[in-house]
Every structure is written in structure tokens, then in C-alpha cells.
Amino acid sequence: MTQDPNARSEIEPTEVGANAAETGERRLTEEHSPETPDTYGSHEIGIEDLDFATLAEQGHTATELDPDAPAVLTVDNLKMYFPVKSSGVVRRTIGHVQAVDGISFEVPKGGSLGLVGESGCGKSTTGRLITRLYKPTGGSMMFDGQDLAKLSSREMKPLRRDVQMIFQDPYTSLNPRHTVGSIVGAPLEVHDIVPKNQVLKRVQELLEVVGLNPEHYNRYPNEFSGGQRQRIGIARALTLNPKVLVADEPVSALDVSIQAQVVNLLQDIQAEFDVAFLFIAHDLAIVRHFCPEVAVMYLGKIVEIGDRETIYGKPHHPYTQALLSAVPDVKQAAVGGRRERIRLEGDVPSPINPPSGCRFRTRCQFAQEICAKVEPPLLQIGKRHKVACHFAGELGSHPATPITTELLGVDDQGSPVPGATPTNTQHTIPGYEKTWYDLRTKQTTGV
Amino acid sequence: MTSVPMTQSSAADRDAHDGPYLQVEDLKVTFPTQDGPVTAVQGLTYSVEKGKTLGIVGESGSGKSVSSMAVMGLHDAKSAQISGSIRVGGTEVVGLSESKMRDLRGNSMAMIFQDALAALHPFYKIGGQLEEAYLVHHSSASKRDARRKAIEMLDRVGIPQPDRRVDDFPHQFSGGMRQRAMIAMGLINDPSLLIADEPTTALDVTVQAQILDLLQDLQREFNSAVIIITHDLGVIAEMADDVLVMYAGRCVEYGTTKQILTAPEMPYTWGLLSSIPDVSASTDARLIPIPGNPPSLLRPPSGCSFHPRCVHSDKVPGDLCSTQLPELLPASSGTAHLKRCHLADPVGVYQSEVLPEIAPELVDELSEETR
Numbered sequence: 001m002t003q004d005p006n007a008r009s010e011i012e013p014t015e016v017g018a019n020a021a022e023t024g025e026r027r028l029t030e031e032h033s034p035e036t037p038d039t040y041g042s043h044e045i046g047i048e049d050l051d052f053a054t055l056a057e058q059g060h061t062a063t064e065l066d067p068d069a070p071a072v073l074t075v076d077n078l079k080m081y082f083p084v085k086s087s088g089v090v091r092r093t094i095g096h097v098q099a100v101d102g103i104s105f106e107v108p109k110g111g112s113l114g115l116v117g118e119s120g121c122g123k124s125t126t127g128r129l130i131t132r133l134y135k136p137t138g139g140s141m142m143f144d145g146q147d148l149a150k151l152s153s154r155e156m157k158p159l160r161r162d163v164q165m166i167f168q169d170p171y172t173s174l175n176p177r178h179t180v181g182s183i184v185g186a187p188l189e190v191h192d193i194v195p196k197n198q199v200l201k202r203v204q205e206l207l208e209v210v211g212l213n214p215e216h217y218n219r220y221p222n223e224f225s226g227g228q229r230q231r232i233g234i235a236r237a238l239t240l241n242p243k244v245l246v247a248d249e250p251v252s253a254l255d256v257s258i259q260a261q262v263v264n265l266l267q268d269i270q271a272e273f274d275v276a277f278l279f280i281a282h283d284l285a286i287v288r289h290f291c292p293e294v295a296v297m298y299l300g301k302i303v304e305i306g307d308r309e310t311i312y313g314k315p316h317h318p319y320t321q322a323l324l325s326a327v328p329d330v331k332q333a334a335v336g337g338r339r340e341r342i343r344l345e346g347d348v349p350s351p352i353n354p355p356s357g358c359r360f361r362t363r364c365q366f367a368q369e370i371c372a373k374v375e376p377p378l379l380q381i382g383k384r385h386k387v388a389c390h391f392a393g394e395l396g397s398h399p400a401t402p403i404t405t406e407l408l409g410v411d412d413q414g415s416p417v418p419g420a421t422p423t424n425t426q427h428t429i430p431g432y433e434k435t436w437y438d439l440r441t442k443q444t445t446g447v
Numbered sequence: 448m449t450s451v452p453m454t455q456s457s458a459a460d461r462d463a464h465d466g467p468y469l470q471v472e473d474l475k476v477t478f479p480t481q482d483g484p485v486t487a488v489q490g491l492t493y494s495v496e497k498g499k500t501l502g503i504v505g506e507s508g509s510g511k512s513v514s515s516m517a518v519m520g521l522h523d524a525k526s527a528q529i530s531g532s533i534r535v536g537g538t539e540v541v542g543l544s545e546s547k548m549r550d551l552r553g554n555s556m557a558m559i560f561q562d563a564l565a566a567l568h569p570f571y572k573i574g575g576q577l578e579e580a581y582l583v584h585h586s587s588a589s590k591r592d593a594r595r596k597a598i599e600m601l602d603r604v605g606i607p608q609p610d611r612r613v614d615d616f617p618h619q620f621s622g623g624m625r626q627r628a629m630i631a632m633g634l635i636n637d638p639s640l641l642i643a644d645e646p647t648t649a650l651d652v653t654v655q656a657q658i659l660d661l662l663q664d665l666q667r668e669f670n671s672a673v674i675i676i677t678h679d680l681g682v683i684a685e686m687a688d689d690v691l692v693m694y695a696g697r698c699v700e701y702g703t704t705k706q707i708l709t710a711p712e713m714p715y716t717w718g719l720l721s722s723i724p725d726v727s728a729s730t731d732a733r734l735i736p737i738p739g740n741p742p743s744l745l746r747p748p749s750g751c752s753f754h755p756r757c758v759h760s761d762k763v764p765g766d767l768c769s770t771q772l773p774e775l776l777p778a779s780s781g782t783a784h785l786k787r788c789h790l791a792d793p794v795g796v797y798q799s800e801v802l803p804e805i806a807p808e809l810v811d812e813l814s815e816e817t818r
Contacts (some may be wrong), residue, residue: 050738052758056804059721061733118651119622188564225740253508256678260722260736282651289724289734312726326656327726328681333708337662342651346607347621 035370059260060267063423065292065307067384069108071078072276073163074430075132077102078139078149080125084352095210095352099125101300103137104430107244110270112277113273114291116284116323120348123280124299125339127246131165132156143244152291161191164242168249170229174221178299180232181217182209188241206235210265227258238269248280263290284327293384296320299359300351302378306385316381316392318342319360338347356413366391370402372412377404378428382437386428403439465511468672469518469556469640470712474531476517481575485744487513488696489774491531495672495689497639502687502704503676504719506581506741510696511676515642517541519558520548554584557633561645563625567617573628574613577601581635600631604661608729618716627661632667641666642659642674647682659686680723684708692716695742702784712778712786712793716757721805729808750788759796763789 081096100122107113115123126153128134130141132148141148146221148159174183184206185199194202204214210231221229228248230429237245245388250261250266263286271277281287287294293304296319304317313319331420332339344363349355357375370390378388401412409420435446474491477484488510495501518533520540535539536555540548560566568576577597582588583657588596594613601609604627617625626646633641643662647655659682666673676684683690683704690707692700692715700713702803713719718737725732740757741749748755754768768788778784779794790796803810 051761052800055738056733056756056800057535059733059804062724062730062732087584094806118653227740247575255741257506258740259735262736263724263734264736284652285724285726286727287732290809308730323652324726328651328659328679329727330654330680330708330720330725331727332721333684333704334683336705338659341656343657343660347623347654352514365771 004288019268034055037356045089048095049108058264060264062289062308063112063267063270063292066111068107071106071109071431072109072143073107073278074142075130076104076140076430078126078129078141079137080122080134082128097351098131098300098354099351103120103159103205103294103297103300103302104428105302105305106431107276107278108273108293110276111293112270112279112291114287114294115278115280115297116282116287116294117297118348119282120351121297122351123297124248125182126297127165127248127280131163131246132160160241161240162216164237164240166237166247166250167244169253170226171231171235171253173233174229176221179218179220183232184217184220184235184239187195202239206238209238209269210235215257220438227261230254230262234265234269238273241273242275244276244278246278249282251286252283259286259431265430266290284324296323299348300387301359303360303389304387305378306382310382310385314394316385316394317389318364318366318398321395358388366398368410370404370414374408374410375408379404379407380428380433381439382436384432386432403442406442407437455761467496468536469495470532470534471514471518472532474514474517475529476513476522477528478526479528480597480745482745486696486747487744488517491698492697493527493691493701495640495674497672498666498670499688500673500675500686502683502690503674503693504678504680504683504690505693506678508741508744509693510698511693512644515558515644515674515676519552519642521558527790547684550584552721553580553634553638555638556642557642558635558636558642558644559626559629559646561648563622564617564631566685567625569617571618572614573601573620574598577613577628577632577635580632584636596635600635604628604631607658623657624649626650626658630658630665634669638671640672640674642676644676646675648677648679662686680708692719695747696744697752697787698785699753699776699787700785702778704785705779706780708725710780710794711797712780712790713788714757714790717797717801718756721801727814728806733804735804739786749763751812759790762796763791
């Protein structure tokens with residue numbers, strides 16, 4: 001992220017009214033001028049300076065888990081129901097889209113939690129709830145001793161500094177009529193953090209952090225490529241030194257070769273500023289690289305959550321297994337042909353009227369009667385592993401009888417057993433307990 | 448649905464030639480723009496046999512879509528200058544009249560696109576759009592035949608209750624179903640060549656797997672030649688027989704999928720492999736981006752067009768990389784494997800430098816093999 005200061009271009013800041021032809025012409029001549037490492041002319045900074053070893057050094061390996069990190073954000077039983085209105089003059093509420101229905105998790109300080117799932121599973125809604133772009137229907141989001149879910153817009157304002165968002169599409173998330181300087185500097189003015197004459201200095205610092213030329217504060221978003229625009233979006237999110245960043249599909253709109261640049265930048269930022277990430281993506285490989293902890297969502301609920309090794313190595317929920325087996329694998333080239341995969345039939349059911357009991361049962365190959373009757377609790381079955389399935393087990397060794405009967409006080413068909421005392425309720429704590437339910441011994445064990 | 452001159456080219460006609468079904472030779476596509484001519488594709492040569500799949504990979508702007516649109520004859524003859532040769536089933540397509548092209552398009556060759564919602568007309572029913580595709584090439588068929596064919600195709604691509612869904616509009620279909628409907632439309636005339644331009648990029652992994660399964664089943668059934676354009680190397684690994692890597696309008700590496708993905712010899716291909724994490728890779732593998740951005744084709748770099756972003760050009764003596772365009776020459780692993788690079792010992796560099804960083808677990812395997 002360093003650059004030769006002498007190599008910066010000598011372009012004067014553009015006038016606001018500069019016409020398009022001028023801008024276009026200037027861009028053409030600049031494409032091959034020595035500028036930031038991110039522009040077309042990167043060779044000018046000297047390919048001799050950038051050999052493979054140095055480049056590899058800058059690339060990161062997968063982020064590691066810090067098991068002792070305290071939680072910076074604790075989400076408990078979070079719910080978001082969007083009303084569905086009838087057509088006609090009197091628009092009555094005729095139902096609710098249960099976009100997010102009672103999810104609980106923790107984001108560790110300076111760590112990252114990945115949120116994966118198919119489109120429509122509520123992962124983006126979760127991101128928008130945490131940044132309070134929506135007001136949740138129920139549940140709590142504890143951050144810094146305050147419940148974000150209950151605060152009014154006015155009370156929320158000072159906290160918005162600490163929770164910021166990076167958006168998916170760098171082409172629509174930047175105002176085309178504002179310069180980069182005003183886009184990145186706007187949060188400083190809104191929150192009145194630094195005096196007006198200091199804003200530019202801070203903006204230039206930020207541009208440097210994200211690997212852009214600080215001299216470019218006067219340019220418009222259209223003068224940058226997709227990867228550079230995403231860097232501008234990241235700079236804006238960093239402006240107020242947030243403690244939590246919600247990254248909603250931050251790289252999926254970028255070219256393959258650019259994705260890695262941005263992922264590495266996010267890892268640099270995390271290490272440097274100790275920011276916690278809620279990383280929302282549908283690309284399971286990117287999530288695996290970036291997040292030591294992953295939650296899998298299906299139809300508004302978390303079906304499995306755990307550390308990277310467990311979720312990717314020995315997933316216990318049939319949905320996680322299906323999701324992972326669907327990912328095309330580059331290593332298959334050595335073998336040839338397609339991998340054996342679990343076929344999921346059909347589409348995700350409507351969240352307006354979700355299936356009873358377990359929401360995945362309509363597409364699950366292990367579904368039995370109990371699945372339609374009783375909703376499986378998100379049960380902790382390992383040190384850092386929770387799963388919501390009556391027949392949870394590693395691929396190929398799913399149990400024949402439900403594992404949850406004793407805990408829920410029901411028989412194998414899901415009917416309540418008279419006189420039984422259910423020990424587990426539907427609700428689980430956001431973090432992990434010291435003890436958990438061991439699948440093999442069918443008993444609660446601990447460390 | 449205008450009066451298209453009907454020459455019902457029978458299947459026997461189409462098969463009456465030898466060699467690969469699609470042969471592209473020295474293709475060059477140039478567009479005049481305000482800022483000067485842009486050569487989007489040049490010197491491109493490849494062939495696809497029936498029953499085989501060619502994967503084309505590259506970044507946006509590398510010419511992968513432009514080249515396949517040239518095959519389909521979708522470029523505006525007034526603005527695009529196409530030279531070279533494209534032979535589809537023995538018929539030369541470059542310079543073919545629009546009416547002759549219409550006979551081929553949709554009949555012998557078909558294309559499916561990335562964004563099914565944009566590719567289907569929002570105003571017409573799915574069934575109507577499928578019927579139109581059928582009727583255009585079967586002038587003697589009745590509307591009832593066409594409707595029966597449409598329902599049959601929807602059923603074939605796995606749409607539930609096809610006799611009812613045939614009267615739905617595109618917006619009533621989910622993303623995966625729309626993609627299926629488009630595949631049904633592409634295949635309704637049993638084309639021998641199917642070009643899939645990023646067919647699954649906008650879809651979820653589970654739906655993507657369904658669509659890829661479907662494409663493979665259909666290919667087996669109709670024995671068609673398939674071109675898959677994608678930037679997902681995982682899709683390439685599982686679907687393609689051969690791979691063509693494109694950069695700045697040129698082919699930079701060409702070979703079988705195994706050769707390209709396990710023993711690549713061109714630094715750009717290394718860059719692609721190292722910039723994508725893999726779901727099953729070791730967590731010690733580094734994510735190494737390709738520095739810089741794709742070049743502007745208005746002023747392509749001198750010499751090898753990848754040299755401004757190449758981190759291995761220091762291993763080539765002198766300024767060969769920036770002055771001389773490397774030829775597409777056979778690589779060390781066999782004559783079918785072609786690469787465009789000046790590096791003298793690419794295998795050595797890949798195994799000793801690149802592989803330990805991007806796939807440490809494979810290095811152990813390699814050393815075990817040599818032992």
C-alpha cells in the first residue's frame with residue numbers, strides 16, 4: 001500500500017463543472033501515467049520493485065480464530081417481520097414476511113463472523129438490522145452496553161459511528177455527483193468530529209489507507225474502476241473508526257483478480273484497526289478465507305453455527321452439507337468429471353408462510369414426522385458448534401432416531417410425552433456455553 | 448415472427464462434414480469508437496467437437512463474450528469489423544448474409560445468457576416465447592405443435608407442472624426457473640452448438656449445481672458442442688474438457704482442463720488460481736491478487752499484454768516482455784497445451800515459487816510423487 005511519492009501525477013484538481021469530454025480525455029491520458037498501484041499504469045511504479053515474493057508476502061492466509069476474544073456485538077433472538085398489505089384502497093396487513101426470525105449470535109472483538117445462505121434467507125436483512133437501517137420487530141442487539149434495537153433515531157446517532165457498512169455494488173453505493181473527498185468526508189461533517197479545515201487531511205489519510213492516491217480526493221466516482229470504487233466505499237466506512245463493520249457481499253460485484261485485492265485490504269484493515277466484521281456473502285470459499293466463524297442461515301433462521309474447521313470440515317446440518325457439496329471445486333480438475341453432490345430439489349419456500357416445524361424439512365432427505373411437528377432447537381453439540389436439526393450428524397452418519405426427543409420431551413414422532421420435563425427451550429444464548437450436549441454419549445459434557 | 452425464408456436444415460445436413468463442429472481461426476473483432484478503434488479480440492483460434500465442452504475464462508473486457516457473440520453473428524455488421532474464419536458445422540459464418548445467419552441462429556446454434564430476467568421478454572408469456580423460437584424454424588408446424596413442444600421442453604429442463612407454468616410470465620418464475628426456461632428456449636430446436644455466457648453467475652450455489660447438472664444431462668442427450676464462458680474456475684474444473692484462458696483479447700493459454708488447472712504455465716493463469724480461495728484448500732494458502740487492473744484495449748500494452756501486471760517478468764532476460772509479443776507455443780506438458788509466455792522454465796517457477804504459497808498441501812503431494 002505504499003507508493004513512490006515522486007510518481008504521483010501532477011494533475012490539477014478538476015473544476016466541478018468540468019465537462020464530460022474533458023474528463024474523458026483526461027482519463028485517457030492518465031491511464032498510462034504513473035499513479036497509484038491500482039491503476040492501469042501500475043507497471044510504471046516498477047515491476048522490478050514488485051516481484052512475486054513481495055507480492056506473496058502481502059497476500060494473506062486465512063484469518064485465524066481468537067477463542068478468547070470478548071463479544072463486541074451480541075445479537076439475541078432478533079426478529080424482523082415485514083408486513084404484507086392487501087391490494088385495494090384499504091390496505092390491510094394480511095401477513096408477514098418473516099425475513100429474520102429469532103437469530104442469536106456474537107461477533108467477537110476484532111474478529112469476524114461470516115453469514116452464508118441462499119438468496120432470500122435473511123442475511124442481508126440481518127446486516128441492515130445491525131446497522132439499524134431497519135428497526136427490528138423484536139429481540140436485542142447489545143453493543144457497548146446499549147441495546148441498538150430499542151434506541152430511537154436520535155439516540156442512535158452517536159452509535160452509528162461505531163457500526164458502519166460496506167455495500168455490495170460499488171456502482172450504485174457512491175453518489176455520482178459528489179467528489180470522493182465529499183463522499184469520504186461526509187461522515188466527519190455529519191458527526192462534527194474534526195474542524196472543517198482538518199477534514200481534507202483526514203480524507204487523504206483514509207484514501208492512503210485503502211490504497212488510493214490521496215491526490216484524487218477531487219475526482220468523481222466515474223473516474224475509478226470497480227475495485228477502486230469499492231476501496232472508496234471502504235474508506236467511507238472507516239472514516240469514523242468503527243468498531244463493527246457490516247460487509248454485505250463486499251466483493252461479489254468485482255472481477256476475480258480484483259476480489260483478492262479487496263479481501264486482502266479488508267484483512268489488513270482488520271489487523272490494523274481491530275475492527276470486527278459481520279461478513280455477509282454467498283461465496284462459501286471467500287467466507288471460509290475471511291471468517292474463522294461462520295453461521296449458516298436458512299429462511300430467516302440460523303441452522304448451524306460454528307468455527308471454520310467444524311462448518312467446512314464436518315458439518316452436521318443437512319442444509320450445510322448440501323450447500324458445501326454444491327460448490328464447484330477447482331481441485332476437481334485433477335480427477336475430471338463432476339463431484340458427487342447432494343441435490344436439493346425445488347426452491348426456498350416462501351417466508352410469508354414458512355413450513356411448520358423445521359423450515360428445511362420440505363427439501364431435506366432425512367425429514368420425518370417429528371420435523372413437521374416440532375421445531376428443532378439450535379443445540380450446542382461441540383465446544384464451538386451449534387446445530388438446529390433433529391437428525392444432526394456427520395455426512396453419511398445421520399442418526400436413525402431424533403437426537404432431541406429427551407430434551408424436548410417428545411417421542412420419535414414429535415408428539416408430547418405426558419409427564420416429560422423438557423430441559424431445552426427454543427431459545428439459546430448468543431454465545432457458547434461451557435458445557436454441551438454430546439451426540440455420541442447423549443449426555444451433557446464439558447471441557 | 449416475420450417471413451423468414453425457410454430452409455429446414457435437417458440433422459443429416461448438419462452432420463455432413465468432418466472435423467470439429469465449431470472451428471474458429473484467427474478471429475479478429477474491431478469496434479470503431481470515438482477514441483479510436485478497439486480491437487476486442489485478435490488472433491483467436493479454437494475448435495469444439497460435438498459432445499465436448501470448452502471453457503473460456505478471463506476478466507471482464509478480455510474478449511470472451513465478444514468472441515462468442517461473433518460466432519452467433521450478433522455483432523452489428525455496420526460497426527463491428529470481423530475478420531478471420533468461423534465455421535459452424537462446415538458453414539462459414541463470417542460475412543454470411545443476415546437471412547442465412549437467421550437460419551443458423553437458434554437452429555444449429557443457440558446462446559444462453561447470464562441474466563435471464565433481462566434476456567426474457569417481460570411482456571410475453573414464457574410459453575409464447577418458447578413457441579416463437581420453435582415456429583421460426585419450423586414453418587410447417589401448427590401453433591398446437593409448438594405449444595406441445597414448449598411444454599415438453601419445460602418438462603425436460605425440470606420445471607414442475609409445465610402445462611400450467613407455460614402460461615406464466617417471466618416475473619412469476621424464480622431465478623433458477625427463469626434460467627431453466629431460457630435453457631429450454633435455447634434447446635428447443637436441438638442446436639448442435641450451445642454457448643452459455645456466464646450461465647450461473649447470478650445464481651445461488653445450490654441452484655447453480657442444478658443448472659450445471661441439467662446442462663451436462665442435456666449435452667449427453669443431444670450430443671451438442673458446448674462453450675461455457677465463466678470466471679469461476681470451479682465451474683470450469685467440473686464442466687469443461689478444454690480451457691481457453693483469454694487476456695486483453697488474446698488467447699494466453701489453451702489446453703485440457705487438467706493441464707490448465709493443475710500445471711498452468713502462464714503467469715496470468717497462476718494469478719487467477721492464486722486470487723480465488725478454494726473451499727477445500729489449506730488455510731495456510733495465501734490469497735495473492737494480480738496487481739493492477741485489466742488494460743485498456745484502446746492502448747494495449749506493448750509486447751506481452753500481461754507484462755504490466757506480471758510479477759514474473761524479472762525472470763525473463765532483457766526487456767523481451769515489454770517489446771515482443773510472445774507466440775502461442777506448445778508448453779512442456781504436451782503439444783495440446785499452448786501458452787503465450789517468454790518464461791524459460793515456467794514449470795520450475797510454478798512448482799518452486801507459486802505453488803508453496805497458494806496450495807502448500809499440493810507441494811507435499813508433489814514431493815511424495817517424485818520420491
